[in-house]
Amino acid sequence: MMNIHLCKLKFSAIINAISSIILKELTNLPSHPVSFLIRSKRNISLFTVLALLATLLLPAGMATTVRAAAAGHVVISQIFGAGGNNGAPYSHDFIELYNPTSETVSLNGWKLEYASKAGGFPSNNNMTLSGSLAPGGYFLIQQAAGANSAASLPTPDASGSLALGGTDGKVRLSDASGAVVDMVGYGAATTFEGSGPTKVLSNTTAAIRKPSVTGGNDRGQDTDNNATDFEVGSPAPRNSASPSDVPSVVTVQPVTGSPAPNAWPAGTAVTLSTATAGASVYYSTSADSTYRAFTSPIVLTESVTFHTYAAKEGAEGSISRDLAYDVLAKQSVADARLAPVGRNVWTEGVVTAVNGREVYLQDNTAAIVLYDYPDQLRAGDRVSVQGEMVHYNNLQELKPAAGLSLEILERDQPVPAIRAVTPEQLAAPAGEALEAQFISIDNVTIGAKSGSTWSAKQAGSDTSFAIFSSSAKVKENAAFDRVIGVVKQYQGIYQLVPLHDGMLVDQLFTVLASPAGGIVAPGTRVALSVPAGDLPIRYTTDGSEPTASSPLYEESILVDRAMTIRAYATDGEQRTETLSFSYQLAGEVGIRDIQGKGHASPFVGQTIQGVKGVVTQLGYNLASATPSYKGFYIQTLEPDNDPATSEGLFVYSTDASKKPAVGDVVEVSGKIDEYNEGLATNLTTTQLALASISVLESGHELPAPVVLGAQGRQIPTPTIDDDKMTVFDPENDAIDFFESLEGMRVQAPAPVITSPYWISSGLYTIATRIDNGSSELVTPAGGLALGAYKDYNPQRVLILSSNPGFEVGTGDRFAGDVVGALGYHAGNFKLIPAPGSLPAIETSSFAQETTTLQPEGDKLLVASYNIENFYPGVKAEKIEKLGDSIAHNLKAPDIITVIEMQDRNGETDNGIVEADATALIQSIAAKGGPTYTYVDIAPVNKEDGGAPGGNIRVGFLYNAERVQLADSVQGRKGGSTEATAYDAASDSLTLNPGRVDPTNDAFASSRKPLAAQFVFQGRKVIVVANHFNSKGGDQGPFGAAQPPILSSETQRHKIAAVVNGFVKTIVQANPEANVVVTGDLNDFQFTKTAKVLKGGELANLIDTLPAEQQYTYTYDGNSQVLDHILVSRNLLVGSKVDVVHLNADFPESRGRVSDHDPVLAQIDLTPAPKPDFRMTLLHTNDTHANLDTTARARSIRCSSMRETCSPARCISTSTKAWPIWRS
Incomplete structure (x- = not known):
């Protein structure tokens, strides 16, 4: 290898001399060996030619075999975007990858992105890949489905939800480092490789990459020219099971740099390598055009571009690749904010606040959020920080990355002054200049709430602005002298975010002390301040009343003895009230x-x-x-x-x-x-x-852990707190019990897992129950059911861990005790074991249920099923499992209330609102179920809440062989904003299906109920589908506010009243009407929401189940009811219900297909026979009872009838007959 290197250096002068001639002749020599250079991802350059010439000068046996169109990396080999369109041969769009190299390529962390023909690549329209690609192998990635039925693809190697354009668009493939590996523009795409995009596609054609050699079967030609590298033909998808097509001549994979090309600190060592084993890497630079073999890391001292290629004996040389590196230079925060996503930047500023994983940094030009940096930072730190620019819902943030640093330059520096602004300055686009800065707005009145965001106004201004807060102090019509907070952006809306209650200033003209009193360590200093500004403060330290001659506060006050500080402030015209702050000195502090x-x-x-x-x-x-x-x-x-x-x-x-x-x-x-x-x-x-x-x-024995539960310290239950945290009561209040163990070693004896784990900020929480010696509702699966309002089973033990390496389900058990420190995370106290110390898991035998209800031909089966953000682009496995669960586990109900149906392209926010249930219907039929009919009413775009762009709604699947949609008064279904009503004269809905009062304010940013009337064996039934607003914005049971404020309840109460009112109008007009109310109420069976919905007209079938079986969902380790079926009172006796537990207790690896269990009811619509009733007969004998003096027969009443009877009955006992009226 050394000889090769010397040879290349020896001929460098010749190379330099002839390179220009070669370049001039390239266009006239299409078959010249250097023509492969047009495959470079950059324009042909002198250095690229030098790479070729250097390669040509290698000794015999090391020269690379050159072919005109070989690729040295994974390529996008086929694109089909018309899946499920009219006449399409396949049901789904797909993208196919091909590996033309001799090495297995890991796809872990690689990313596929799609964009429309003229659009940029959006950050939310991509999918991350995993797995690997064998040499010469293919990788088939199924994407979104269309509306029409067609053949299924060969078994995909991965499934995504990208809705590709049928005729034109563009797809980009990037590796785990973010480097673009391949890009294809097709049809009328405005971005492409080479001279143009591929030809236009159609419902029956795909873009298919040509073989790398004439007559070949592979799909590896890659001259970086989409127009010539692809042909358009019938889609022919290949997957990993397809025969491999390893090129006869192996192509070396291109050179990559580590760290990846970007801006890096001076002194960073760059390593150049190729994934092809045994290949050598060569490079030159813009400063030195001589190519040399890479032998050791190159230290960055200035910005540089490495022109690279790799070669191996007997193989085709890699494509040339330019790797551009810049030396990171410090910038102002304002300049750093101009960096594109993914770019490394270096800036400096003062930390103004730390809020969880967010650190706010500001200099004299702008501010920015630092996310996930080491949490030793505190306000007042002047720091030098390097990081990668990212956007989170349009909020600009810096994130740490390997090779980048953070340095605390100085502590306790003054933070930038809080900037007073107006609502107009906070509104877009002006708000961008304030992002991440501390601001204040005075004289604020709080308005309406949506989630955790409140509208607010400043006195004298007509412009509303947004406040994001879950504080109990923030409520409608609350007024504050000043609201202070940081500015955050969420999807284009600039919000004022108070970080704690102290930023919600009720009174500006007062004196504050920090610390505010109590026991302090010797040497503590007390700072006094006035929220209204820098006003003079007079104070005393002996408890006496301060006067104008008392010391003027100029610096913090040293507490060197027990003392009481009394202070007031003045603005020259008036003074605040005098405040007192008392302090005691502590002795040795443990x-x-x-x-x-x-x-x-x-x-x-x-x-x-x-x-x-x-x-x-x-x-x-x-x-x-x-x-x-x-x-x-x-x-x-x-x-x-x-x-x-x-x-x-x-x-x-x-x-x-x-x-x-x-x-x-x-x-x-x-x-x-x-x-x-x-x-x-x-x-x-x-x-x-x-x-x-x-x-x-060293080596000291550890303290024995505190054993939790009946074997040690029993956890208080059901009370979390009963005194608004005014009394610290660990014996009776669970929140105080856990606080009394904070930081200590604790032990959970052989805990039983009560739900699948959940992930928050990359951490895994496993909820468990132990023997606590207390009464509990244990579910059949082994979980803990909620049994009463605000009884959240505080005796649960939550275990916090890194990825445990295994999935868990309800009823699984740890094979031993779990020991760790007690901490607090994400709103709950949690046991934190040392990494790697979790015992093994003993898997539960509890299996997914099939309903116990047996279908009967003359009884109606109605289900409520939340199918969790369904649209045709979800994973094929989910569609298959949903179909199987409906056909088999639910035994093919006649009517299914479908909850969380999204529009046909899911969360792609492009204005489409119509849903597509075709794939689900086909799946049910394929599993042996009926071919259902789907009906819904699409929402107004972005009006019904849920995932942004998803346009979530409720709908109905019904088996038309068993039930039919009834005729409506108007002969049609309703529109998004049209309300249906019940017409008693025809026993029909005015619109069928129709929405229930959809413009009512109760449904703001929430799903609108959908009513449909069906006919079953000649009898009518009205089914009302619901999905009430979520619990978002509610405070947690173990939070700082006690009792927690459940702010979302108010809207659910309003929704429940509207739906109950709709039912009331039906049963009052027709007491024999059959009404079924179904859906996800996002509230429990014993809450006010359920009670308001029931009223006197409905019965909740959930209430008829044993208490331990009442659950459809798990949250924070509690099994709870969110999904309900209610029936009108006349149907109660003939109804049965079953919650089919097949999702909530299980991880995906055990069949979970939604986060909710379906509820199934069997209802007999046959009118119940009237029971016998007792009647007292009034016997008359002409005038002996003085009936002839009674003014009206209707004034005679029967008060002892056991059953309401109608109409009046006429009983004759002598010479007169009188109607007996019901009491």
């Missing part, structure tokens, strides 16, 4: 003193010296693929006998040089913080930010 008897440390904000304890567990950022060190837990060696004070504490540190070992006895010093890892409504975790550490002893 862990239990720091934790205190409460949810916040009495020493928060203070620096504590010499805290001793034994290290029980190291802490890591478990969300990272390679968990990073973030501190350790310590516990008191000699605990007291007070269970109300925790003996454990988390010590925060990312300094690996100060990392102790488990079992070390340490003495630590640092500042006490209350850390909030998420929303302002969460509780906080007491921690010590490590400043210094001394190891006093």
Whole structure:
């Protein structure tokens, strides 16, 4: 290899001399060996030619075999975008990949993107790939389905939901580093490789890549010219099972750089490599055109472009590739914000706030959010930060990346002043200049709410603005002197986000103290401030009344003894009331003193010296693929006998040089913080930010864990809090119980898992139950059912982990005890075991259920099924499983209320609102079920909530061989904004199907109920499908606000009243009318929502089930009812119900196809015979009863009838007959 290198250097002068001649002749020599160079992803350059010439000068045996059209990388080999269109041969769009190389290529992390013919590639229209591509192999990726039936594709290797254009569009393939591997523009696409796109496609044709050699069978030609590399013909999809087409001459894969081309700090070492084993890499640079073999990493000292290729004996050389690197230069925040997505930037500023995983950084030009950076940052830190630019719902953020740094330059720096603005300045597009900055708006009145976003107005302004807050202080008509917050953007709307209640200023003209009083460590300093501004403050420290001659506050006040600070402020014309703040000095401070008897440390904000304890567990950022060190837990060696004070504490540190070992006895010093890892409504975790550490002893025995449950400390249940957190009561309040163990080692004995795990911020939560010695509703699967309003089963033990490496289901059991530190995450207390310490899982034998209801020909089967964001582009496996569950597990109901049906292209936000149930109907039929008919009313675009662009709605699948849609008064179905009504004279709906009062404000940003009247064996039944608004915006049961505010309930109560009113009009007009109300109410069977919906007209069939079987959904480890079927009172006796548990308890690997279980009811519509009734007869004998003096026969009433009877009955007992009227 050294000889080759020297040979190439020796001939460099010749290469330079003749390269220009070669370039001039290229156009006249199409068969010249260098013609393969047009396959480069960049324009032909001198350096590309030099790469060729250098290769040609290799010694014999090392020269590359050149073919005019070979590809050295995975290519997009076929595109078909008319799946399911009229006359299309296949039901789905598809994209096919081909690997023309001799190496297996991993597709993990690769990405496919689709864009319309003239559009850019949107960030939300892509899919991530996984798996691998064998040499010469194909990889078939199924995409969205069309409306018409057609043949299925060969078994796809992956499935996505991209709705490709049938005639034109463009597809881009990128590798895991983000580098574009291939791109194809077809039809009228305005972006393409080479001279133009492929020819226009049709419903019966696909773009198919040509073979790399004449007469070949592979699909590997790649001259980087879509117009000539593809032919248009009948789609012929190939998958991984298709015969491989390895080219007779192997092509070396192109050169890649590590780190990937971008801007990197000076001194970064760049490695060039190829995935082809045994191949050599060659490169030149813009500064030095001589090609040389790559032998060792190249250190970046200036911006440079590497012109590269790779070669291997007996193989075709790789395509040439230019890899451009820039040296990262520091910019202002405003300039950094101009960087495109994916670009690395370097900036500097002062941290203005830390809110969970978000850090707000600002300089004198602009501000930006830092996301997921090490959480040792705090307000006032001046930092130098490097990161990758990303957009989250249009909010610009920097994210950390390997090779980029963050440095704290100075602590305790002044933060930029809060900027007072008007609502007009916050509105788009002006709001962009304020993004991530702290602003304030004065004289604010809160208006209506949508989710967690409130509209608000400033006094004197007609412009509304958005406030994002879950604070209990924010409610309709609330008024604030000032609202302070950061500016965040969510999909084009600029929102003011108060980070805590202190930013919702009720009164500006007052004095605040920090800390505000209590026990403090010696040396603590107290800061005084006035929200209204920098006003003079007069104060005393002996408890006396301050006067105009008292000391003027100029710097923080040292607390060196017990003292009471009294203070007032003045603006020259008036003064605030005098406020008092009392302080006591603490003695030696231990862990239990720091934790205190409460949810916040009495020493928060203070620096504590010499805290001793034994290290029980190291802490890591478990969300990272390679968990990073973030501190350790310590516990008191000699605990007291007070269970109300925790003996454990988390010590925060990312300094690996100060990392102790488990079992070390340490003495630590640092500042006490209350850390909030998420929303302002969460509780906080007491921690010590490590400043210094001394190891006093190693190998010490760890304290025994506190055993939870009946074998140790019993968890209070059902009470979470009963005193608005005014009394710390660990014996009776679960929220206080867990707080009293914060940071300590705890043990859950052989816990049983109560639901599949869920993932939040990359962390996995596994909900479990233990033997707590308390009464519980255990479901047949082994979960915990909710049995009463606001009883959230606080005795659950939630386990927080990194990816456990296995899926879990309800009823699974850990094979041993789970031991770890007790912490708080995502609104709940959680047991955090050390990484890798979870016991094995014993899988439950509980299996997916089939309904116990037996179909009977003369009885109606009605189901309610939330099919979780369904549209034709979901995975084929989901469509198949849904079809099977309906045909077999539900035994093919006559009518199915379908919930969460999206429009036909899912979350693609392009104005399409019509749904397409064809694929689902076909799947049911293929599994042996009937061929259903689907009916719905499409919503107004973006008006009904749900996933953006999805246009979610309810609809009906019905078996037309068993039931038929009844005629309506108007002979048609309703429109999106038309209300149907019941016409008693014809026993019909005015519109069928029709929406229930769709313009009512109760349904704002929520699904509108859909009523349909069906005929079953000559009898009519009205079915009302519902999907009430979600619980989004509700405060959590273990949050900082007690009792939690369930703000979403109000809208559900309104919706329930509207639907009940609709039913009421029917049964009042026709007491014998058959009415069924179904759907996802997003509320439990014992809530006000359910009671309002029932009224006196309906009965909830869920109530007829045993309590432990009442659930359709799991959330936070609780089994609960969200899905209901209610019937009019006349149908109750003849109705049965079954919740078919086949989804909620199971992970996808065990068959889960939705997050909801379906509910099935069997209803007898035959009118029930009237029962016997008792009647008291009034016997008359002419005038003996003085009936001849009665003015009207109707005034005689029968009061002892056992059953209401109508019409009046005439009983004759002598010479007169009188009607007996019902009482």
